[in-house]
Each structure stands twice: as structure tokens, then as C-alpha cells.
Amino acid sequence: GNRTFTMIKPDAVADGNMGAILKMIEDAGFKIISMKYTRLSADLAGKFYEVHKERPFYGELVEYMSSGSIVAAILEKDNAVADFRTLIGATNPAEAAEGTIRKLYAKSIGENAVHGSDSDENAQIEGNFFFSQFERF
Numbered sequence: 001g002n003r004t005f006t007m008i009k010p011d012a013v014a015d016g017n018m019g020a021i022l023k024m025i026e027d028a029g030f031k032i033i034s035m036k037y038t039r040l041s042a043d044l045a046g047k048f049y050e051v052h053k054e055r056p057f058y059g060e061l062v063e064y065m066s067s068g069s070i071v072a073a074i075l076e077k078d079n080a081v082a083d084f085r086t087l088i089g090a091t092n093p094a095e096a097a098e099g100t101i102r103k104l105y106a107k108s109i110g111e112n113a114v115h116g117s118d119s120d121e122n123a124q125i126e127g128n129f130f131f132s133q134f135e136r137f
């Protein structure tokens with residue numbers, strides 16, 4: 001697969017790290033196909049992360065993801081899903097490799113700066129969640 005989906009999460013946008021993170025994404029060879037600056041309602045954040053609804057942190061995750069503005073984007077690159085997960089680093093910034101986006105910008109396992117799709121199938125589902133067919137080129 002050559003596409004993935006990302007969000008720059010509310011903590012990173014609020015801290016003024018949106019530009020630096022987009023620069024890292026571009027420097028790593030990802031092309032931005034579609035992008036929007038927006039905010040999720042709690043309802044939409046809950047739908048987006050529905051796979052985690054039985055997890056103990058779900059309520060906290062939904063509250064956090066709807067707490068402020070985000071950037072949503074579809075990215076293109078060979079091996080996009082895996083290469084993007086490498087670029088962002090482990091979910092918990094304490095375990096993220098040096099030089100990764102989460103190592104540099106995440107605050108905690110919850111407020112961890114960026115999202116990256118975990119499979120080609122989810123990349124497509126998540127891109128379609130945010131962008132209409134007319135916004136995906």
C-alpha cells in the first residue's frame with residue numbers, strides 16, 4: 001500500500017508543533033494528498049476510535065481527541081503505513097526511538113502528538129472518515 005492516514009493531535013497543535021511535525025513528515029518523503037485543520041466533536045472522536053471502546057482509557061482518549069484543533073491528512077509514500085509508524089515511534093513516548101515524532105513531541109502515552117494508521121485497510125477507512133471522494137485525489 002502506498003497511502004496512510006495521520007492526525008496531528010490536539011496537544012501538538014496547541015503547543016505550536018504543527019509546522020515542525022509537518023516538516024518532519026515531508027522530509028521523510030511523504031507527499032500530502034489531502035489535509036484539513038479541524039476539530040472533532042466527542043461523538044466523532046468516539047466513532048473514530050470505536051475499536052478501543054472497551055479499553056479502560058477510551059473515555060479519556062475521546063475527551064482528549066475532542067479537546068482542541070487537529071490536522072488530518074492522507075499521506076502517500078511507498079510502504080506508507082509501516083514507514084509512517086516508524087517515523088512516529090512507539091505509542092508511549094518513553095519507549096519511542098530517538099528522532100521519532102513522538103520522542104520529540106509527545107507528552108505521555110495518551111497525549112502522544114500524532115496518529116498513524118495501523119494497516120492499509122484502516123488507512124483507507126480513516127481517510128474516508130475525514131475526506132470525501134472529491135477531496136481525495
Ligand code: GTP
Nearest residue numbers: 057060061090091109110111112114115116117118
Ligand atoms: P494511534 O496512532 O493514535 O492509533 O496510536 P497507536 O496505534 O500507537 O496506539 P493504539 O491504537 O493502541 O491507541 C490509540 C491511542 O489511544 C493512542 O495513540 C493514545 O492516544 C491512546 N492510548 C493508548 N494507550 C493508552 C493508555 O494506556 N492511556 C491513555 N490515556 N491513552 C492511551
Ligand code: MG
Nearest residue numbers: 115116117118
Ligand atoms: Mg492505533
